[in-house]
Amino acid sequence: MDILGLSLIILLVLFGIGSIENRISRQDKRVARVEHKLDLILDHLGLREPEPWSDEVGALLRDGRKIEAIKVYREATGAGLKEAKEAVEKIDPAS
Known part of the structure; x- marks a missing residue:
């Protein structure tokens, strides 16, 4: 019973880590899209620092x-x- 419980806990932790990494990846992609759009707007306006x-x-x-x-x-x-x-x-x- 202890091995089963420990295995279940390990699986839950691994699943949780994968879920967090997935959310971070999605947020990174979203930020990159927003930055790209902002760059396009700045280029269009001729504003480039x-x-x-x-x-x-x-x-x-x-x-x-x-x-x-x-x-x-x-x-x-x-x-x-x-x-x-x-x-x-x-x-x-x-x-």
Whole structure:
């Protein structure tokens, strides 16, 4: 009986953790969509403030260090790999 009870508790904890991770993932995606929409609005209005990381990313791109620039962008923004690569390529169209 003890093993069954312990197994049940472990399953409930694991299920709870998975549920929390799922909710966090959904919230992260929702925030990313809102940020993207805000960026589109700012671009449309011609309002763009340089990001604090943009100088470092620009310097890395000028030195031909695109992969490191993507890494810096990801760390600064929390973007995924694909999104970061696309954003860095927009910064440096020669890529």
